[in-house]
Amino acid sequence: MTAAGGLISLLVGTVLLRLTLTGTYGRYVRLGMGPWLAVAGVAVIVLGSVTLMHALRHAHPADHAHHVDARDHRRRGGGDRVGWLLLAPVAALLLVAPPTLGSYGVGRGAEVDIRSGGGVLDPLTPGAEPVPMTLLEFGQRAFDRGGASFNGAAIQLTGFVAGAEEDGFQLARYQIACCAADAAPVVLRVVGVHGGPARDQWVTVAGVFQPGGDEVPELAATTVVEIPAPDDPYE
Amino acid sequence: MGAAGDDVAASGELPGGHQDRRARPVDAGVATVALVVVAVAVLRPLLERLLDRPAVAHWATVFVAIAVQAMPFLVLGVTLSAAVAALVPAGLLPRVLPRRPALAVPVAAAAGAALPGCECGSVPIAGRLVARGAPPAAALTFLLSAPAINPVVMVATAVAFPGRPEVVVARFLASLLAATVVGLVWARTGRDELLERVHRRRSDPGPPLAVLAATAQHDLLQAGGFLVVGAATAATLQTVVPRSVLDTVAGAGPLAFVALAGLAVVMAICSEADAFVAASLTQFSLSARLAFMVVGPMVDVKLIALQAGTFGRGFALRFAPLTLVVALASSAVIGWWLL
Numbered sequence: 001m002t003a004a005g006g007l008i009s010l011l012v013g014t015v016l017l018r019l020t021l022t023g024t025y026g027r028y029v030r031l032g033m034g035p036w037l038a039v040a041g042v043a044v045i046v047l048g049s050v051t052l053m054h055a056l057r058h059a060h061p062a063d064h065a066h067h068v069d070a071r072d073h074r075r076r077g078g079g080d081r082v083g084w085l086l087l088a089p090v091a092a093l094l095l096v097a098p099p100t101l102g103s104y105g106v107g108r109g110a111e112v113d114i115r116s117g118g119g120v121l122d123p124l125t126p127g128a129e130p131v132p133m134t135l136l137e138f139g140q141r142a143f144d145r146g147g148a149s150f151n152g153a154a155i156q157l158t159g160f161v162a163g164a165e166e167d168g169f170q171l172a173r174y175q176i177a178c179c180a181a182d183a184a185p186v187v188l189r190v191v192g193v194h195g196g197p198a199r200d201q202w203v204t205v206a207g208v209f210q211p212g213g214d215e216v217p218e219l220a221a222t223t224v225v226e227i228p229a230p231d232d233p234y235e
Numbered sequence: 236m237g238a239a240g241d242d243v244a245a246s247g248e249l250p251g252g253h254q255d256r257r258a259r260p261v262d263a264g265v266a267t268v269a270l271v272v273v274a275v276a277v278l279r280p281l282l283e284r285l286l287d288r289p290a291v292a293h294w295a296t297v298f299v300a301i302a303v304q305a306m307p308f309l310v311l312g313v314t315l316s317a318a319v320a321a322l323v324p325a326g327l328l329p330r331v332l333p334r335r336p337a338l339a340v341p342v343a344a345a346a347g348a349a350l351p352g353c354e355c356g357s358v359p360i361a362g363r364l365v366a367r368g369a370p371p372a373a374a375l376t377f378l379l380s381a382p383a384i385n386p387v388v389m390v391a392t393a394v395a396f397p398g399r400p401e402v403v404v405a406r407f408l409a410s411l412l413a414a415t416v417v418g419l420v421w422a423r424t425g426r427d428e429l430l431e432r433v434h435r436r437r438s439d440p441g442p443p444l445a446v447l448a449a450t451a452q453h454d455l456l457q458a459g460g461f462l463v464v465g466a467a468t469a470a471t472l473q474t475v476v477p478r479s480v481l482d483t484v485a486g487a488g489p490l491a492f493v494a495l496a497g498l499a500v501v502m503a504i505c506s507e508a509d510a511f512v513a514a515s516l517t518q519f520s521l522s523a524r525l526a527f528m529v530v531g532p533m534v535d536v537k538l539i540a541l542q543a544g545t546f547g548r549g550f551a552l553r554f555a556p557l558t559l560v561v562a563l564a565s566s567a568v569i570g571w572w573l574l
Contacts, residue, residue, distance in 0.1 A: 005264070009452060009456070012274055012306075022243060029303055029304045040310040043314070044310060047448060047452055050448045080365065082460030082461055083456025084455060084460065085461075086459045089302040092282075092299055093299060096277060096286055098298075101297075102404035104293040117261060176508075177303055177395075178504065178507055179471065179504075181469065182505070182508040185510065200289075
């Protein structure tokens with residue numbers, strides 16, 4: 001039980017708590033994990049504080065008992081020393097907070113199989129405002145009876161630009177089940193835009209489904225608005 | 236941080252002071268933590284420039300994501316492990332558990348269904364069970380089965396494969412079979428002396444709460460450190476291995492089978508998430524994807540690092556290959572039968 005160990009725990013717990021309070025954790029894990037991260041953060045902070053106080057209180061009389069303890073730690077080998085590595089993610093999160101996944105991973109791993117699990121979807125009701133939906137739902141509707149369920153309604157999609165195309169760009173958004181390590185992208189094509197936004201730029205696109213996209217569903221855009229990366233970057 | 240800074244100054248002014256009233260190891264450790272934090276803060280602009288490269292940013296995000304995702308499960312695991320150390324009297328486990336491995340191992344495999352968590356949490360618990368005198372074969376069986384067959388994982392699998400209940404059944408049976416076989420093989424041929432690390436750690440005597448805190452703190456740092464090693468490895472492999480490698484092996488029967496098992500090992504994703512990834516690997520056969528889901532919770536780079544840290548390196552070097560082979564064989568048999 002060392003003061004350094006307690007301090008490391010304290011830092012780890014603080015970072016976890018900070019992630020949940022600022023909402024930054026949405027870049028790395030599902031939003032539903034938030035409360036658990038907070039609980040874990042508080043638990044680790046308590047643990048670190050107890051350890052730190054205990055170590056400091058018992059450190060001052062540098063007596064016989066303490067030396068025995070130190071030798072015992074050495075005998076146990078590097079088991080404790082590896083804990084220092086926890087400072088790596090702590091440092092990354094405290095200082096730079098790595099961004100949400102971007103277009104680098106599109107086409108590198110598995111993509112979401114849009115066609116499975118969609119089934120027959122209820123038709124939309126066209127209204128004055130475009131209907132916001134996930135990229136996955138858009139894809140599923142596109143493959144359900146050739147897009148009949150869109151019923152001509154205007155759609156609003158939010159995602160990032162994964163690459164330029166002749167007459168538009170690829171729009172993508174990741175699905176995650178637990179964390180960013182298992183992310184798989186849904187990729188659609190936005191057409192009717194000349195000189196689209198830069199790669200990795202987040203956008204909100206409004207438009208209508210355009211039938212005839214062979215493998216990749218297409219949206220004929222009417223408006224493209226650039227936005228900052230949202231707090232819930234994954235579907 | 237102010238106190239830590241004072242310590243740096245103090246030890247700097249008194250190099251090798253022979254009448255050092257403070258205990259040196261404590262001060263040195265705290266000072267080092269402070270130094271690391273300051274050094275990283277100074278290097279911040281460099282880090283930010285590095286993150287402008289998409290590959291580095293991708294690596295960093297996956298690395299941090301695995302570490303963050305695992306923390307709540309790790310905390311749960313070390314808390315339960317510490318509770319065992321503090322509250323279960325020494326000598327109780329060997330008395331109440333069946334002594335014959337043929338009985339203890341299947342019981343442990345089935346008991347795995349009761350711990351809803353992913354693999355990071357079950358490693359410290361299994362380590363503690365061994366330290367408290369549970370038969371190693373049984374504890375290791377529990378270690379393998381808990382993350383693979385718990386209810387959360389089963390529900391996630393059912394959601395990921397809608398309308399295919401046979402996938403859920405196949406996963407449950409193949410994982411249970413693999414965990415049991417590994418346990419029985421270990422009981423017969425395993426070298427328990429390889430579990431050196433576990434036996435070296437004794438719990439300090441004292442009031443239960445103090446033991447709880449000390450044990451949890453020790454386990455958290457140890458498992459957490461190895462988790463970081465595993466997360467970095469997985470992030471590196473995910474960033475550098477291109478997808479084209481996957482597509483070239485997707486068609487070829489047994490090769491595809493082994494390739495997906497290999498992918499499970501290098502991706503190191505949570506057992507609660509791997510069904511969704513398996514569902515998206517549509518170019519592969521269902522049997523190959525079953526292997527992905529059976530191998531993943533039992534063998535991956537993050538787990539190997541955690542096991543090496545908890546049980547010892549020699550142990551991990553034998554246990555991981557054994558588990559991989561058994562898990563592959565088990566998924567082949569069950570996949571051929573059910574899928």
